[in-house]
Amino acid sequence: MFKGLQGALSSLGHRVIEGIWRIGAGARLFSYICFYLPEIFKRPRLIVREIFSTGVLSLLIIIVSAFFVGMVLGLQGYNTLQKYGSSESIGVLVALSLVRELGPVVTALLFAGRAGTAITAEIGLMKATEQLSAMEMMAVSPVARVIAPRFWAGVISMPILAALFSMVGVLGGYFVAVPIVGVDSGAFWSQMQASVDFRDDIVNGVMKSLVFGVVCTMIALFEGYDAPPTAEGVSRATTRTVVNSSLAVLGLDFILTALMIGA
Amino acid sequence: MSDNIVEIDNLSFGYKGRLLHKGINMVFPRGKVVAIMGGSGSGKTTLLRLIGGQLNPNVGEVRVDGDVVHKQSLDGLYQLRRKMGMLFQFGALFTDLSVYENVAFPIREHTDLPESMVRDFVMLKLNAVGLRGARNLMPTELSGGMARRVALARAVALDPQIIMYDEPFAGLDPISMGVVCNLIRSLNDALGATSIVVTHDVHETFTFVDYVYFVSGGVVVAEGTPEELTNSDKPFVHQFVHGEADGPVPFHYPAPDYKREVLRGHDV
Numbered sequence: 001m002f003k004g005l006q007g008a009l010s011s012l013g014h015r016v017i018e019g020i021w022r023i024g025a026g027a028r029l030f031s032y033i034c035f036y037l038p039e040i041f042k043r044p045r046l047i048v049r050e051i052f053s054t055g056v057l058s059l060l061i062i063i064v065s066a067f068f069v070g071m072v073l074g075l076q077g078y079n080t081l082q083k084y085g086s087s088e089s090i091g092v093l094v095a096l097s098l099v100r101e102l103g104p105v106v107t108a109l110l111f112a113g114r115a116g117t118a119i120t121a122e123i124g125l126m127k128a129t130e131q132l133s134a135m136e137m138m139a140v141s142p143v144a145r146v147i148a149p150r151f152w153a154g155v156i157s158m159p160i161l162a163a164l165f166s167m168v169g170v171l172g173g174y175f176v177a178v179p180i181v182g183v184d185s186g187a188f189w190s191q192m193q194a195s196v197d198f199r200d201d202i203v204n205g206v207m208k209s210l211v212f213g214v215v216c217t218m219i220a221l222f223e224g225y226d227a228p229p230t231a232e233g234v235s236r237a238t239t240r241t242v243v244n245s246s247l248a249v250l251g252l253d254f255i256l257t258a259l260m261i262g263a
Numbered sequence: 264m265s266d267n268i269v270e271i272d273n274l275s276f277g278y279k280g281r282l283l284h285k286g287i288n289m290v291f292p293r294g295k296v297v298a299i300m301g302g303s304g305s306g307k308t309t310l311l312r313l314i315g316g317q318l319n320p321n322v323g324e325v326r327v328d329g330d331v332v333h334k335q336s337l338d339g340l341y342q343l344r345r346k347m348g349m350l351f352q353f354g355a356l357f358t359d360l361s362v363y364e365n366v367a368f369p370i371r372e373h374t375d376l377p378e379s380m381v382r383d384f385v386m387l388k389l390n391a392v393g394l395r396g397a398r399n400l401m402p403t404e405l406s407g408g409m410a411r412r413v414a415l416a417r418a419v420a421l422d423p424q425i426i427m428y429d430e431p432f433a434g435l436d437p438i439s440m441g442v443v444c445n446l447i448r449s450l451n452d453a454l455g456a457t458s459i460v461v462t463h464d465v466h467e468t469f470t471f472v473d474y475v476y477f478v479s480g481g482v483v484v485a486e487g488t489p490e491e492l493t494n495s496d497k498p499f500v501h502q503f504v505h506g507e508a509d510g511p512v513p514f515h516y517p518a519p520d521y522k523r524e525v526l527r528g529h530d531v
């Protein structure tokens with residue numbers, strides 16, 4: 001009994017210490033990335049290539065998901081709003097939900113699954129096959145050459161993807177509300193235009209997706225960089241990327257929303 | 264300027280407490296090809312990593328061109344590494360780049376040469392390892408031996424002063440083996456470089472190196488020119504040169520007594 005308790009306590013302590021250690025190691029990696037910032041602007045081609053593989057290749061899943069999310073919003077919103085006789089406000093509902101919440105959050109979740117896992121697996125494998133070591137021996141910093149470009153690419157891609165998500169989502173909502181359900185097209189757009197505020201809604205949404213971009217990309221990079229150099233190590237790291245990014249996004253979303261509404 | 268480009272002084276190093284090197288002393292004179300030989304797991308790869316500054320010694324130091332490696336700042340370390348080229352035991356080619364781009368990588372990173380000159384350099388190196396025709400292949404399309412030859416071309420792409428080869432002969436057929444021996448020797452002499460060759464291929468190695476260190480149990484157990492060692496009657500040298508399993512060089516990773524472990528298995 002006592003032994004079991006002691007074991008449980010010590011394993012809890014071990015986990016806590018390891019968690020703190022990993023946060024520290026992640027912060028150190030982040031500081032190196034910032035340190036190599038000037039290096040990156042000397043060679044923008046590296047970032048462009050990474051924007052292609054993280055951002056552009058995520059386009060399809062983002063657009064398709066956004067369209068469906070928008071259509072569902074249109075249906076559900078219409079269903080509820082018409083009970084109060086205000087089905088013209090459907091445009092407002094769709095746009096606000098997307099721009100303030102669903103755009104940044106769902107994009108970040110999809111990004112973690114599509115681009116984050118790819119980043120983690122790629123970097124973990126590069127480490128396992130000594131490619132990062134070889135780079136170091138050639139006096140090329142792997143942080144400057146491999147990690148930093150992927151980081152900035154992720155940070156740049158995320159807000160753009162989120163904006164695209166919101167845009168396509170609105171189109172999805174329009175597609176359901178106007179041609180299918182029969183809401184007046186003019187009312188759909190004009191109410192939306194009147195109620196969506198640039199600073200309160202759009203800027204806040206973009207800020208959220210920027211934060212998510214930093215966090216998701218950083219988690220993916222760190223997990224890959226820190227993965228044990230084995231097949232099992234890389235596969236676990238990939239799982240952790242998805243789990244940790246999703247939790248971080250949802251948790252941060254609550255905090256950011258509270259701050260933005262409070263402010 | 265010292266005559267030795269690399270000096271290892273009383274170096275001790277261990278992973279997780281278990282000491283792997285226990286006071287190693289070696290010198291690598293400029294212009295020579297020096298072999299480090301020892302059994303599998305005797306810490307040869309680790310020794311190369313210590314020279315390259317990827318690991319720090321517990322005791323002692325490694326000096327490269329007069330500078331203590333583990334006391335360098337990050338910048339200093341990178342400056343030192345630009346004098347070195349290393350062939351990794353498993354090649355470590357960049358899997359997202361073609362053969363050509365792999366060899367071009369260090370050139371592009373460290374120089375601003377125009378593309379036509381990069382091309383000339385890369386072709387020269389690929390031709391030397393007999394793989395000019397494979398330049399457009401990706402690393403996954405190469406055989407193990409071809410990959411190592413590409414890695415070799417990449418290691419010497421910038422004509423380094425110190426070239427470290429980790430098992431350059433592993434996975435090569437007898438013809439490529441002879442070619443690689445000649446290549447190591449001629450690159451060394453043409454560049455005026457110093458080569459450190461880690462290997463356990465006694466017969467092949469003795470034909471072209473200038474000096475040999477034998478490591479075992481964490482210390483240098485024998486050293487000398489190939490002639491001296493061939494005629495040596497020291498037991499470890501004899502064991503190694505003639506490939507005998509029994510002798511002072513242990514074949515087994517440190518373990519409890521085999522008989523006792525087998526019997527314990529029956530008790531459980």
Ligand SMILES: Nc1ncnc2c1ncn2[C@@H]1O[C@H](COP(=O)(O)OP(=O)(O)OP(=O)(O)O)[C@@H](O)[C@H]1O
Nearest residue numbers: 278279283301302303304305306307308309310352
């Ligand atoms: N990253 C590591 N962490 C812990 N132990 C390690 C690590 N790398 C190597 N070792 C241990 O250090 C010892 C020496 O490894 P090293 O790779 O230097 O041997 P080696 O002489 O190159 O062997 P081989 O000829 O088989 O390549 C081995 O016993 C190995 O178990």
Ligand SMILES: [Mg+2]
Nearest residue numbers: 307308352429
């Ligand atoms: Mg080795």
